[in-house]
Amino acid sequence: DTGVSQNPRHKITKRGQNVTFRCDPISEHNRLYWYRQTLGQGPEFLTYFQNEAQLEKSRLLSDRFSAERPKGSFSTLEIQRTEQGDSAMYLCASRPDRSSSYEQYFGPGTRLTVT
Amino acid sequence: AQSVTQLGSHVSVSEGALVLLRCNYSSSVPPYLFWYVQYPNQGLQLLLKYTTGATLVKGINGFEAEFKKSETSFHLTKPSAHMSDAAEYFCAVSGSPRGSYIPTFGRGTSLIVHP
Numbered sequence: 001d002t003g004v005s006q007n008p009r010h011k012i013t014k015r016g017q018n019v020t021f022r023c024d025p026i027s028e029h030n031r032l033y034w035y036r037q038t039l040g041q042g043p044e045f046l047t048y049f050q051n052e053a054q055l056e057k058s059r060l061l062s063d064r065f066s067a068e069r070p071k072g073s074f075s076t077l078e079i080q081r082t083e084q085g086d087s088a089m090y091l092c093a094s095r096p097d098r099s100s101s102y103e104q105y106f107g108p109g110t111r112l113t114v115t
Numbered sequence: 116a117q118s119v120t121q122l123g124s125h126v127s128v129s130e131g132a133l134v135l136l137r138c139n140y141s142s143s144v145p146p147y148l149f150w151y152v153q154y155p156n157q158g159l160q161l162l163l164k165y166t167t168g169a170t171l172v173k174g175i176n177g178f179e180a181e182f183k184k185s186e187t188s189f190h191l192t193k194p195s196a197h198m199s200d201a202a203e204y205f206c207a208v209s210g211s212p213r214g215s216y217i218p219t220f221g222r223g224t225s226l227i228v229h230p
Contacts, residue, residue, distance in 0.1 A: 004158070033217070040124070040222065040223070041222055041223070042119075042205050042207075042220030042221050042222050042223050043159070043205070043220050044220075045217050045218075045219075048217065056217065091158055091159070093158075093159075102147055102166075102209050102216040102218075103149070103161055103164055104218065105161075106151075106158035106159040106160070107158050108156075108157055108158045109156075109157070109158050111156070
């Protein structure tokens with residue numbers, strides 16, 4: 001069991017550039033979640049997938065954000081035309097579809113810095 | 116709707132002293148409750164969870180928490196703090212009439228342990 005992995009771990013970009021992050025969930029975990037965490041705050045929900053279907057999106061997910069999970073395995077989160085306010089830690093989590101506790105397993109996160 | 120309030124953004128204790136981190140929640144349905152720990156530049160790791168049954172739950176690293184429905188609380192305790200317990204702690208509530216069970220996190224409490 002390799003756990004949830006995220007790449008890259010750190011990303012520095014200039015304002016206006018596009019960035020893409022990748023999340024590889026624990027194998028056989030059908031559900032995959034994206035969160036954003038800013039300094040001094042808890043994780044805030046962005047979106048989640050059940051297999052390849054994107055089932056829910058937060059109001060935090062502006063039009064510049066898009067997430068995909070094309071084959072129901074790994075997922076990508078893209079931010080277009082980055083802004084300084086996008087600087088945050090982006091966390092991915094996964095869990096089995098049939099889980100009695102709804103516990104999520106988190107990856108190490110991707111820290112984005114927009115200059 | 117669901118929400119979490121963590122009282123105290125910082126808690127400072129001496130090594131060997133009792134640790135008490137407070138969490139109050141609000142949920143329109145019977146909640147699932149979680150405590151996660153986050154070390155610097157890492158993802159979240161589950162400490163313990165309450166789903167149903169026994170209201171006193173034990174987790175990893177000697178932590179435990181008690182679900183008190185009448186007080187809508189789920190405080191985290193540890194009898195004797197270690198230096199290695201210094202980290203950020205997040206309480207989360209998960210419960211959704213729609214069944215998505217997406218957790219809502221508190222803002223976190225930073226535990227500082229003095230030698």
